Amino acid sequence: MTTPASSGTILIDYKAGNLTSVSLALSKVGVAHTISDDPEVVRKADRVVFPGVGAAGSAMANLRSKGMDQALIEVVRRGDPVLGICIGCQILLDRSEEDGGVDCLGLLPGTVKRFDFSHLPDPRPKVPHMGWNPVSFLRPHPLFEGIDSGTHFYFVHSFYPAPDRLENAIGTTEYGGLSFTSILDGGNVVATQFHTEKSGEPGVRLLKNFGSWKP
Amino acid sequence: MLAKRVIVCLDVRNGKVTKGVKFEGNRDLGDPVEMGAEYYRQGVDELVFYDITASAENRAIDIEMVRGVAKNVFIPFCVGGGIRNLQDMRDVLLAGAEKVSLNSLAVRNPGIIAEGAKAFGNQCIVLGMDALKVGESETTPSGYEVVVKGGRERTGIDAVAWAVRAQELGAGEICVNSIDADGTKAGYELEITGKIVRALSIPVIASGGAGKPEHLAEVLQPDTGADAALVASLTHIDGYTVGQLKRAVAEAGLPVRI
Numbered sequence: 001m002t003t004p005a006s007s008g009t010i011l012i013d014y015k016a017g018n019l020t021s022v023s024l025a026l027s028k029v030g031v032a033h034t035i036s037d038d039p040e041v042v043r044k045a046d047r048v049v050f051p052g053v054g055a056a057g058s059a060m061a062n063l064r065s066k067g068m069d070q071a072l073i074e075v076v077r078r079g080d081p082v083l084g085i086c087i088g089c090q091i092l093l094d095r096s097e098e099d100g101g102v103d104c105l106g107l108l109p110g111t112v113k114r115f116d117f118s119h120l121p122d123p124r125p126k127v128p129h130m131g132w133n134p135v136s137f138l139r140p141h142p143l144f145e146g147i148d149s150g151t152h153f154y155f156v157h158s159f160y161p162a163p164d165r166l167e168n169a170i171g172t173t174e175y176g177g178l179s180f181t182s183i184l185d186g187g188n189v190v191a192t193q194f195h196t197e198k199s200g201e202p203g204v205r206l207l208k209n210f211g212s213w214k215p
Numbered sequence: 216m217l218a219k220r221v222i223v224c225l226d227v228r229n230g231k232v233t234k235g236v237k238f239e240g241n242r243d244l245g246d247p248v249e250m251g252a253e254y255y256r257q258g259v260d261e262l263v264f265y266d267i268t269a270s271a272e273n274r275a276i277d278i279e280m281v282r283g284v285a286k287n288v289f290i291p292f293c294v295g296g297g298i299r300n301l302q303d304m305r306d307v308l309l310a311g312a313e314k315v316s317l318n319s320l321a322v323r324n325p326g327i328i329a330e331g332a333k334a335f336g337n338q339c340i341v342l343g344m345d346a347l348k349v350g351e352s353e354t355t356p357s358g359y360e361v362v363v364k365g366g367r368e369r370t371g372i373d374a375v376a377w378a379v380r381a382q383e384l385g386a387g388e389i390c391v392n393s394i395d396a397d398g399t400k401a402g403y404e405l406e407i408t409g410k411i412v413r414a415l416s417i418p419v420i421a422s423g424g425a426g427k428p429e430h431l432a433e434v435l436q437p438d439t440g441a442d443a444a445l446v447a448s449l450t451h452i453d454g455y456t457v458g459q460l461k462r463a464v465a466e467a468g469l470p471v472r473i
Contacts, residue, residue: 020311025289054336123440125217126416128338130387131442132218132260132472152218152472154291156338175217198291198313200255 009033009211010045012072014062016087017053025197025204031211039071048075049210051197052087056112056159057099059087069105076107076189083143083210084191089184090161092191098159108186110163117176125176128158135171135182135194143190143209151202153182153194161193188215216470219435220260220443221460222420223450225250226267227296230277233267234451235398244451248283254450255288257457260472262292263316263390263445269297270319276303278310285311293341304331308339316390318343319363322370322377325384332385340388341420342381346374346407347394359407366394378411389415390445392422400426400448403434408441418442425449428463435469 011026011033013019019035026033026049033049036042050072052059063069076082084092091104096112104112117124137149155173160180163169170190171183184191190210196203225232225247232244244250251262264284266276276297284292294307295316304315315335321328321342331340345366351358359374378389391411393404403421412419421434421441431444444464449455464471 018308018311020285020309021289021313024285024311028286028289123413124416126418126442128387129217130338130418131220133216195291198289200258200290204289
């Protein structure tokens with residue numbers, strides 16, 4: 001039996017939500033990909049999309065149960081392009097406040113914090129932060145090609161990434177008077193807190209840009 | 216700043232989008248996948264597909280239709296009508312829908328809200344409610360009662376109390392359709408919408424009664440405070456584009472995605 005040297009673009013399935021929409025959006029813009037829950041296949045990937053919905057605790061537990069966390073860390077460390085989406089964005093950081101505190105992948109320094117608007121008067125901003133909100137790009141990036149800063153993207157989340165280092169933030173969004181990091185930049189790994197696959201034409205454009213990105 | 220949402224609802228019957236038109240009965244308007252794709256191109260924020268005969272015929276939603284929409288529309292869309300159990304919800308979500316709408320099933324079996332929220336997350340569960348103005352009474356302190364079967368059957372349940380209960384059970388969003396306003400084109404029912412907005416901490420979608428673009432702005436203004444406005448005949452029958460509706464919302468000084 002021959003094993004292919006590379007497994008192309010892999011959409012990681014780690015039982016953290018529904019991959020249908022991400023897969024359909026990638027196909028729409030011609031990014032051929034394979035859905036896999038096998039860490040060995042992920043290790044051979046040229047390019048990885050790492051989505052996810054739900055809670056950080058169960059996402060991390062699912063990743064670890066099959067050794068997918070280590071495969072993903074290897075791909076990121078060796079410099080291949082990785083795109084995280086939603087929970088896949090949050091768990092790149094060291095730790096999340098969700099589920100009483102969860103250790104995450106630690107690929108980028110920082111923590112995932114809960115939106116807390118308890119200091120604000122009624123009516124307080126609703127949590128989860130759900131809907132379309134503009135993203136300001138802090139600097140140009142190949143993934144933003146053809147997309148204007150200030151474009152609306154679709155969010156659904158109660159926790160947000162708070163990277164320690166300014167350089168790891170490349171997109172920000174304002175909610176309830178708080179400006180939070182909505183796109184993380186870790187060199188060859190970029191991650192969006194918003195659902196780029198549900199964000200209309202700008203969202204699918206970002207996926208298309210990712211498909212040809214050579215970090 | 217988080218944008219107010221404009222949502223287009225497509226009622227589907229026998230595979231076609233349909234709309235009840237006064238003195239005319241139901242009119243077939245077209246293919247749901249094609250119409251969904253057209254509203255997507257116009258910049259709609261979200262779509263709702265409602266299989267209006269699935270419940271009565273005790274059959275599941277047309278999953279092929281859901282798949283067809285998901286291949287063409289890269290925004291959140293919600294599917295309702297004919298959701299009978301968790302398996303139906305799972306099928307719809309795996310086919311690419313972002314949310315499911317529970318209506319009469321939730322009235323009969325409120326526990327389904329909690330089960331759905333636990334299995335798929337609160338953000339997936341939209342409670343759809345038809346509210347009828349009945350006047351304040353002991354059983355309906357808000358003055359509005361939940362009705363089912365398109366308003367033909369009263370439930371004796373207070374509309375605001377039901378909305379609060381649905382939120383406690385785990386609904387991520389509530390769509391309030393005013394039976395009184397529906398079809399009048401006189402504007403959304405601001406009173407019940409505002410009462411539910413003030414009673415809840417989850418997003419509220421206003422439905423029923425929009426007759427012109429300014430009506431969307433009216434219900435989305437802070438004094439009523441809906442998070443989203445749902446339309447059907449404004450776009451299907453009256454020929455407004457989503458862009459025209461959104462411009463009216465923007466002109467009223469509200470944040471909107473254009």
